Amino acid sequence: MHDYQRLLALNLLAYGAQKNLSVEHLCQRSDIDLVALKADGPLTTRQLDDLWINATDLSGDALFGLHFGESLQIAALGVVGQLIRNSRTIGEALTHAASFTHLLTDALTMDVERTRSGFSVQFIPDKVRQRTAPAMFRQLVDFMMAFLIHEVDGLVLARIQPDQITFPAPIADGPEYERVLRCSTIRAGDSYELTFAGEYWSEPVLLANYDLQATLLQNVNAMTRSYESGQRMSDRVRSYLLANANLGLPSLDAIAGNFNLSPRSVQRKLQGEGLTYQQVADSVRKTLAIHFLESGRHPTKEVSYILGYNELSAFSRAFKRWTGTTPGGYQKNQQS
Incomplete structure (x- = not known):
């Protein structure tokens, strides 16, 4: 698991300690060796998932992720946090944050x-x-929403408020979500989404340092390449x-590039995992087909075209x- 996911776990444990949870008990229930974790030891996806669930259970706080996001400071994200703090504008900071979300989690x-x-x-x-x-997942997405709203404040020394928030699933405590997320307009929809007024986009970040930003980008991009490799x-x-699903499924040649x-190298690596490109592509087609059909926004013929089928009968x-x-x-x- 990547270092930033380990960093998130350590911050979650620190927040748990602030809430009077026994960190040792929390780690024990999540099958985590705390000594090894502090010493840069490995952490599996299952352990991190269990950590979220057990922290919620032991704290008795059904909105643990929401409150954790409200309390965490952006400095806790190390180089990624520094990069966001040294962006030119709120829009640029959010764009950087979106680019490196995968360093924190593979769940969204x-x-x-x-x-x-x-x-x-x-x-x-x-x-x-x-x-x-x-x-x-629900704790994580609550955490991400609250963390984004409260940390943007520190970048511009202003109280940022969304115009609207959308959840695809019912929320348990509406008034508390309204308080933490600073928005009374919470609607049901197809996505987890925050909508903001355009005036915030170009708001300058007070601590912006463009030279430092360039250096930080190099460091974070290097981490991304290491993560991907x-x-x-x-x-x-x-x-x-x-x-890249919105562009249609790319060919093997395009992906290899x-x-x-080389396409042969990609095929060879896939074969080493017991798969072919066609099998992976079909798995993605299935996932996307179900997503598009469940959304109700696309007729079957359009879904067939998006997924690269020349004829509707072949897709069916x-x-x-x-x-x-x-x-x-x-x-x-x-x-x-």
Whole structure:
């Protein structure tokens, strides 16, 4: 697991200690060797997931992630935090934060989008991680939302307030979310999203240091390359396909070029993991097909085109092989 995920775990434990939790008991329940963790020892995804769940349980605070995010300072994120603090504007700081979210977690990605009237920050779940560890995921997304809002304050010495917040699932304590997230307009929707007025985007960051920022970017980019090089090739390919799904699924040649490898090298690495590119691509197609159909925003023919099928019949056959039903049958089951 990456150093920044370990850093997040240590900060979570420190916050737990502030809430009078026994750190030793929390680590024991999460199967974590605290001495080894402090000494740069390894931490698995399962251990970190369990840490979130056990901290929530032992604290008796159903909104543990929300309150942890409210309290954590950006300096706790090391070089990534420094990079955000030395950005020129709020918009640039958020863009950097989105680019390096993967260093903190593999359970979600962060997307920043400008609109005519403002901008939005969306937290996009990894569907598998969300499905296999829903309690952890909900605490994590609460943490990310609260942390973003409260740490932006320190960059500009102003009280930043979202215009609107969207959750795809019901929230347990509306008034507390309104207090921590500073927004009374909390709606049900298709995403985890914060919407802000456009005036904040160009707000200058008080501590900006452009020369230092360039150095920090080099350091963080080097960490990203190290992180990616340690990933399984199938995970790298899957992440790339999902990230670029709006452009249609790229060819093996295009992916290999992005990784600075030959197509044969990518194939060989995948074969070493017992997979082919076609198998990975089909897995991504299945994930995306289900996502697009469940959203209800795209007709079946458009989904087929997005996923690279020349004919609707070919997509229908593939979807039935994946799920046991046709795309139309799947949508009907979702609506019933």
